[in-house]
Amino acid sequence: MKPAKGIKWEHYRELWKNRHIRGYLPETMKLSKAAFVSMLSRHKTVYAKPNQGAFGIGVMQISRLGPENQPSYRVRFGTRQKTFRTVEETYDFVLSRRVKSDYVVQQGIELLTWNHRPFDLRLMMTKQSRSPWQNEGFVGRAAHPRKIVTNIRSGGTAISIEDLLAPYADSAGKQKIIARLNALGRRICEQLEGGYPGIRLFGIDMGLDRRLKPWVIEVNTRPEKICWKCMRKLYRKNRRSGERVSISR
Incomplete structure (x- = not known):
């Protein structure tokens, strides 16, 4: 596989080769x-x-x-x-x-929703030297109420994975979902890293359907780095905002 800087089609073709990943790829x-x-x-x-x-x-x-x-x-x-x-x-x-x-x-995948807005999750997968790929954290993103994309720069709202999953799973269920997402994220990185010598960061966007099955929406090779302290503050702010929306409905 030739290096393809964030090219969706090349990533899809490479990931399709792996039978452990294939079933999580939208056609x-x-x-x-x-x-x-x-x-x-x-x-x-x-x-x-x-x-x-x-x-x-x-x-x-x-x-x-x-x-x-x-x-x-x-x-x-x-x-x-x-x-x-x-x-x-x-x-x-x-x-x-x-x-x-x-x-x-x-x-198109019918994604789970938060306050009637579809959401997805970005896994920030990192690797140090010869260590295995690890997810340093999830960025949960709910789409703008009148838009189809979840990107925060396009009006999406940052929500913690715990708050996003709260209506769909208890504590043990959340941990199972998180473990499944992390395992899939590692497989994806291992499959793609050969095309990007020296790469240490992938941003993997995944969604969950009503059966809580993960779907790989796309993989980013140059994701914006995350200030996790800033993100936690944003999560707290948006949780309060979301609670007010829920009460008003």
Whole structure:
């Protein structure tokens, strides 16, 4: 595998080779009309993403609506959305909204939610010399209420993994989920590190579905480093804010 600095398609192909990781990968294809039509025939929701990008810029969510014999299609981007009658019109619109020419289309996963907002988790995987890969911490991110991406720079909210999992698992259950995520994170790093000689940090974005199964959304080779003291303060602030939202609903 050639070094591919954060390229989603290259990472997907490399991770697919590992049978212990393959089952946690959402189906992904390089974007073309044939791939777009094929993916929407199998999945009710897909995401079109720049093959190389950051902060959720240029990401679009495409959903198939209505009965199978007469579907319509909705595209969400930023805080906006448009609906189309045919898959061809939908594809043409997606092409017109690209921020780069090279895109992938990825199976959409129905993620767990926090205050009705889907969330994911970033694992900050680090390695010192010949030591094994370790997760130095989770960055939990809930999407902006009117957006499809969880990135904090795009309006997402930082929430601790303990608070995110609280409605879905007790203390023992949380520890099992965390252990499973960490083990999967280590496998991913071990599979990819050969393409990045000397790399010491991966940022792995994972989501959980309703069965608490983890899904690998993407792997970042240049994630922003985290000030964990600052993050803990932010978690406390956002927990209080989240509690006020919950009470008001």
